[in-house]
Amino acid sequence: MYDYVIVGGGVVGSFIAHALSHYEGKTLLLEKERTLAQVQTTHNSALVHPELMMPPEKGELKARLGKEGNxxxxxxxAQLDVPVNRNGAxxxxxxxxxxxxxxxxxxxxxxxGTAEVDVLxxxxxxxIEPNLKASIAGAVKLSAAMSADTSMLTGKIAERATKNGAQINTGEEVTAINFENGVFSISTSSGSEYQSRFLINAAGTANERIAEMVENEVPYKIEPQRGEYIVLDSSAKDFxxxxxxxxxxxxxxxxxxxxxxxxxxxxGPTSVEQSSIDSASVTEEGEKEIRAxxxxxxxxxxxxxxxxxxxGIRSSINQEDFYIKPSHEVEAFIHVAGIDSPGVTAAPAIAKYVVEEVIAELEPLRRKENNLLETEIL
Known part of the structure; x- marks a missing residue:
């Protein structure tokens, strides 16, 4: 029996596993792919947004957790030794x-109250950027923006979670969930079954599908958005x-x-509505839009x-803000949904919020006295 099972091994699910690994209880993360961070986490901009690009009108949680995450x-x-580009924006x-x-x-x-807003x-x-068009009228320099290797970031966080006692099982797609007598029974594509007191739904574009296995009425609807990119090779790095x-x-x-x-x-990216949550392809129209x-x-x-x-596909929902709440039907089922932009930026703060402001409201948490690997900022 596990205390916490997390569905979804992207950057958000991995940060949640890491955050829970610092507390008493058994934590398990289930990821349907053979390796972590293979879907939304690595098919996006790999960008840590600055505060100015996450205003409150885009969503209170997005603004708050994005700012904290940055x-x-x-x-x-630096703590995780993850490659970043710190030149700002x-x-x-x-x-x-x-x-x-x-x-x-x-x-x-x-x-x-945003301080970093000096106009150039x-x-x-x-x-400072001579290849910008002469028609550029001005800009704001945003030093807190950075890009990062999100795949390596997720791997480093997951590694620390496992060294602190969390378990991560890949190649385990959730196929059915039963809730009875306060226990979730979670069946997977491998034929395995896991039991847990809490179930945290961080499944990205599959959020709604997972929620339908537990709830009669899911409080949001996934509205997937396709984002397309083109990549210039490293010979263009000075451009x-x-x-x-x-x-x-x-x-x-x-x-x-x-x-x-x-x-x-x-x-990139483009932003195009699509019906599929399972695949996204690069299109001629998308490349034309990017070039234009x-x-x-x-x-x-x-x-x-x-x-x-x-x-990549963004796990957008029919609501502006992140949806991070316990289920109205089964309290121990926790939604971490609608984590589109600024999801990567907010990920460490989302994990802290889930643990300290959602789970801790449902039952007392006891921090481990001795963690094998403590990441100080978390």
Whole structure:
């Protein structure tokens, strides 16, 4: 019998396993793939967003946990020895009209207490990023933004979780869940069955499917969004140094340029609704959209150095904010749903929230006296 079973071995599920590994009780993480972080975690922007790009109007939890997560990553990256690109970001205005919008965004941020909102002139921006278009009217420099190797990050967190006593079983797709007499019986594709007092649903795009195995009425609906990217190989690493954000819209943060720790540059993503939660493909239309948007940011982008493209599915739901709550029907079943952007950024803070503000409200938690591996910031 386990005390806590987590469904989903992406960056969020792995951080939750790590957080629980510091407390008394048996923790198990189940991941359907053969290795961790093979779906949403590695098919995204690999980006730790700065506070300005996570305003409260996008969701109170997204803003709060995104801000906390960014602060945690500043120390976590060094603690875990995970490759990161720390050059920061530029949020650029591509015209005089956009500059007016950018200044309003800055004023709103200052009123909300965001400190890092210094505006750069067109000349100042192009001095540090000479390949930006001459029409760029100005920008805000965001030093807290970074990109990271999210696959390695997830692996390092999972490794520490197991050394602290958590168990991680891969290749275990959940096929059925029964709840009776306060115990979840969880059946998997391998024919295994696990029992647990708590069940934490961090299954990403499969959140709704897992929830339907427990609840009669799932309180959200998955609305998957496909994000496509093209990648410039490391020979293009000197083309830009900073993450480049266009001015965001109500729909998305737009198409970005994201230098990676390995020297590659990710261009994307698009944002397209789709019905499938199981697969996403790169399309000709998606690449055209990315190129068109990048052409509005820089001169002569080195498309001759494209190495590959990829696509991922965001686990968006029919609500703006993250949905992190116990079930209304079965209290020990905990939803960690709607973890789209800024999910990677918020992941360590989401884990802390699940443990300290959700589970701890349901029953007292007792921290282990001696952890084999303690990650200080968590």
């Amino acid at each position: 602060a945690m990553y500043q120390e976590l990256a 530029l949020l650029v205005a591509r015209s005089g009209e956009e500059m007016v919008q950018l200044k309003k965004m800055v004023n709103d941020a200052r009123e909300q 002139s067109s000349d100042e921006v192009r001095e 830009i140094q900073h993450i480049i954000y266009p001015l965001p819209t109500k729909k998305s943060k737009g198409v970005l340029m994201i230098p990676q720790p390995d020297g590659t540059i990710r261009l 948007e990048i052409d509005r940011l820089v001169d002569n982008p080195p498309y001759d150095r494209i190495s590959h493209g990829y696509a």
